Amino acid sequence: MASSGEQQERCPAAAADSLSFMELAVQQAKLALESLEVPVGCVIVEDGKVIASGRNRTNETRNATRHAEMEAIDVILDHWHRSGLSATEVAEIFSRCILYVTCEPCIMCASALSILGIKEVYYGCANDKFGGCGSILSLHIARGFKCYGGIMASEAVSLFRDFYEQGNPNAPKPHRPRAAQASS
Amino acid sequence: MGSDDIGQWRIEYIPDKPPVPPDQQPTVDVVASPIDPKFANAIVRRLNQVAPLENLRHVKRVQKKCLEGGKAELSVVLCIVPDNGDLRGMPPDVQELISSYQLSTFTTKVCKYAALSKEEWEAQCKLWPTSYHPPTYNISGITGFSEDDSRSVFSFMKYAVELATSGNEWGPLEKPYLCTGYDIYLAWEPCVMCAMALVHQRIRRIFYAFPNASAGALGSVQRLQGEKSLNHHYAVFRVFMPQDTLRT
Secondary structure, three states: OOOOOHHHOOOOOOHHHHHHHHHHHHHHHHHHHHOOOOOOEEEEEEOOEEEEEEEOOHHHHOOOOOOHHHHHHHHHHHHHHHOOOOHHHHHHHHOOEEEEEEEOOEHHHHHHHHHHOOOEEEEEEOOOOOEOEOOOOEHHHHHOOEEEOOOOHHHHHHHHHHHHHHOOOOOOOOOOOOOOOOOO | OOHHHHHHOEEEEOOOOOOOOHHHOOEEEEEEEEEOHHHHHHHHHHHHHHOOOOOOOOEOOEEEEEOHHHOEEEEEEEEEOOOOOOHHHOOHHHHHHHHHOOOOOEEEEEEOOOOOOHHHHHHHHHHOOEOOOOOOOOOOOOOOOOHHHHHHHHHHHHHHHHHHHHOOOOOOOOOOOOOOOOEEEEEEOOOHHHHHHHHHOOOOEEEEEEOOOOOOOEOOOOEHHHOOOOOOOOEEEEEEOOHHHHHO
């Protein structure tokens, strides 16, 4: 049970906390951008402590499913596995975890988060092509985790803009001509 | 295993929209009227200007019925019935047309969506004539499989199901970035997480043997192949297998 005041029942993470955790997610997204990856980053928080972070690694791994959320989930699952936690213990900890991610989780990641039974998700900008938390499908409702969007959305969007201006050299087939390299 | 088994195997395309019985297709109410054939051209031309059927392009404007004695009766769709059902809400230009040609209007139903099959089209035309353009897809198999293609689909599916039941694992051969142009054979219809992973990975076709009524995302619970907003769309097939294959 949260020890915070009753007035916070409706939005369990205090606003200041959300911002500072989202700040860390944005840092992860910036790391992705520096590595020429689609700039999405996230952190997983348990009882007010960051226990995992992740950023998009689709190009580096040559695997289109290596989204920031999947990276962070695998970091923490691997850690718990090596600590010898049982499946029940893992499920119990996940039910107390909050994800902060710069962009609304896609349908794949939202489904993964609901299978794991995460408690809450806070995201920056909406994902109107693939979003699984309200934009295209609403997987958070069916499988029950709370979801709040729009936290530091403009920072998230501006990272995307930076990314698409520099062009994605690893994209299989650009749908539109790339802008000139912003390297000069 | 002889070629006799082929007869029991079957591939079924899982379309983007849930199938509706041909006689239960969604309809729209329209205002129509019989017209004098000698004014048909003028009336239709005028209607196409003042009340084009924007979202009903498959609906034919004119219906022709043969009466006894070889005479034809023509009727025309004037416009969609206004939202509140009050015909005074019809476009003024249509009302003007009605009075100048002294038309006696009636309301009738037309099918809301273009027919996806010949059966749907035949059922539609019982209400009001529509046009039908058989779909032209660029993913092979949607419009049918050759005998050779069917055989290879069946043998890959047999292998996939064998892997699912034997517990054998087969590691990846190489590591391409995306699966563009690749097909995947699954014993079970995938969940929404895996189905979306296959979208990200740009798979071309998915073949599965068994639907998953509680979690399947390709026809059972969701129908991800019909989500237009996604940036990639694969074709989905269910492969029916003969019982004796499953027991081996």
